[in-house]
Amino acid sequence: MPRTRRCRYPNCHAMVAFPDHYCQQHYEHEAEYLASRQRWARSNDKQYTHKYNTVTRYRNEDKRQQYSFYRTRQWSHLRQRVLERDHYLCAYCKVQGVITPAKTVDHVRPVEAFPDDKDNINNLAVICGSCHHAKTDWERSYYGTGQGNELQSVTPIDDVSAIVVLMNEK
Structure with a gap:
């Protein structure tokens, strides 16, 4: 059975098969909705990725051995x-x-x-x-x-x- 969800149009309770967001009656809003999602994703991209991998660790062998020691059973x-x-x-x-x-x-x-x-x-x-x-x-x-x-x-x-x-x- 295919996955379904409700039509995104206000007060429309028709069920829509994935990946669509609007039913056949309101399908003209689909392109506009997808464009708005892409605009939002582009504008908010840095908000979610700016903290990723900000800590710079030493990359020499001595530090590598020190960090690996803290993962040992000893x-x-x-x-x-x-x-x-x-x-x-x-x-x-x-x-x-x-x-x-x-x-x-x-x-x-x-x-x-x-x-x-x-x-x-x-x-x-x-x-x-x-x-x-x-x-x-x-x-x-x-x-x-x-x-x-x-x-x-x-x-x-x-x-x-x-x-x-x-x-x-x-």
């Missing part, structure tokens, strides 16, 4: 162990005396600067969204991480409370 087990260890609470907020629930696990020392510590459970801490944003900004200025920056040779900071102090100074 990372999911490490992440779960850290979440349970820290009771799903942001370690950075806890240092400031605030209890904030969180589900993100972050490397205290960034993987980009210290790739050997990516699977070290002592280098992982639970972090909330606002602290993660502030810490990422701090890492960019202190370690030189991020796209377009050059890594700086500085002493690594392993203590979460020291990082919180430095993050709040900025």
